[in-house]
Amino acid sequence: MSAKNFRIPDDHAAVLVDPAAYADGRIHETYAWLRANNSLGRAEIEGVDPFWVATKHADILEISRQNALFANGVRSPTLVSQAVDAKVREMTGGSPHLLRTLIHMDAPDHMKYRVLTQAWxxxxxxxxxxxxxxxIARAAVDKMAAKGGRCDFVSEVALHYPLHVIMEIMGVPEEDEGRMLMLTQELFGAADPELGRKPKDESPTAQIETGVLTDFIAYFTRFSEGKRANPSDDLGSLIANSQIDGQPISHFEAMSYYIIVATAGHDTTSSSTAGAIWGLAENPGEFAKLKADPSLIPGLVDESIRWITPVKTFMRTATEDTELAGRSLSKDDWLMLCYASGNRDEEVFDDPNAFRVDRKANKHLAFGYGAHVCLGQHLAKMEMRILWEEMxxxxxxIELAGEPKQSLAVFVNGPKTLPIAFEMA
Structure with a gap:
């Protein structure tokens, strides 16, 4: 059958590219419809190149394990409009990438750069x-306890704990953490009126956060110079003094490396940490299970990561004609991997919309799969486990003390406000 036979209805296609739909939950309604009716459909939206949409757990796994067939570096690995793609290529002399991080690389470069920091x-x-x-976790719990029984868990606890951990690992001074947090929120929250830097009358898919990247690069240029002059036992020094194929890592790639670690290294963990509190506050029975049996903490960690799935989508590009899930894909076709949909696939997860701390065989896709599986997954789970062991x-x-709100973003999103009331022992 031709691609047109698998076209996604316009109303559902529009949801896929609407940042607000990821904040208000409409995206899960569209995902459920797609899984039931068109699990590998084709979205055709004005102003955006057509793309296939993988919503089933099995299809996302299949794409993720075939890195040569479904590449990261050919086109943008995040959803962009045609106007943004054209502008980026104009700015870069033809490349679709403003950065060159691990998520923009394919073999053999991807593994060469990944092993630089993998041991950490x-x-x-x-x-x-x-x-x-x-x-650091104990200090975060002390800070929460000092709030007197009410706080916004996101802004007062969740944002700062993993930020402090990754910045200490990188060797970024504590006094600079606030700047790193602000720039991260401006980058990932570009489409959110409360987080982004751009004028609010722009289309979300028309935004290029060049100003944010410029500020990141200015900071890490000075940072890198310092780490080359006076290296120490931290990740920042390692990146500053790394070599690939016997040559020093380029400035552009070093800056890209710093930016991905300094953003993804805490933002997604913050979202999952807040997700755990949110899930428990809405489900007192699950909190009771956890209190009665602290050995369920690892299960809570995985369930909150699955339930929130901070990285909502990544894009891949077919490198040759192929067949997938009964569809004929052509070379250069673009695909959207919908991790949050795969993580609520009814064929894999029993009662997938429920929050369960004792969920068994939690084979979620929140960290990706295959060669591009999240470099920091073990750190993220360790941070969350330790925080809960202390808390x-x-x-x-614990209970909600207001309406939680999530950020507006198609790529990476999560809770941005989470008012809670709580009692500490």
């Missing part, structure tokens, strides 16, 4: 950091 994020190395992370004995009750 392996479980055996992270164990040596556990005491440092536990001190759970002291937290007696």
């Amino acid at each position: 994020f392996l479980p055996q190395n992270l164990r040596s950091m556990e005491d440092r992370i536990r001190r 759970l004995p002291r937290l007696k009750s």
Whole structure:
């Protein structure tokens, strides 16, 4: 059958590219419809190149395990409009990428750059950091306890704990953490009127956050110069002094590396941490299970990551004609991998919309899969586990004290406000 036979209805296609739909929950209604009726459909939207939409867990896995067939670097790995793509190529002399991070790379470069820092994020190395992370977690719980039983968990706790951890690992001074947080929110929240930097009358898909990237690069240029002049035992020094194929890493690629670690290294963990609180506040029975059996903490961690799925979408590009899920794909076809849909696939997860701390065989896709699986997944889960080991004995009750709100974004989103009332032991 031709591509037109799998065209997604316009109303559902519009939801896929609407940042507000990821904030208000409409995206999950569209995902459910697509999984039931057109699980690998084709979205055709004015101003955006057509793209296939993978919503089933199995199809996302299949695409993710075939990195040569479904590439990252050919086109943008995040959804962009035709106007943005044209502007970026004009600015870069033909490249679709303003940065060149691990998510923009394919083999062989991807693995060469990944192994530069991979050892820092392996479980055996992270164990040596556990005491440092536990001190940071304990301070975060103390800060929450000092709020007197009410706080916005996102702005007052969740944003700062993983930020402090990754900045300490990188060697970024604590006094600069606020700047890193602001720039991260401006980058990932570009389409959100409360977070983004752009004028609010622009179309969300027409935004290029060049100003934010310029500010990041200005900061990390000075940072890198300092780490080359006076290297220390931190990730920032490692990147500054790295070599690829016997040559120093380029300035552009070093800046890209810093930016991806300094943003993805905390933002998604913050969202999942807030998601855990949100899920427990809405489901007191699950909180009771957790209090009765703290061995469920690892299950809580995985469930909150699945339930929130901070990285909502990534794009891939077919490198040759192929067949997938009964569809004929052509070379250069663009595909959207909808991780939040795969994580609520009824064929994989029982009662997928429910929040369950004791969910068994939680094979979520929130960290991706295959060669591009999240570099920091073990750090993220360790941070969340330690925080709950410190918080759970002291937290007696928790409930929502207002309406939670999520950020407006198609790529990376999560809770941006989470008012709670709580009682500490």
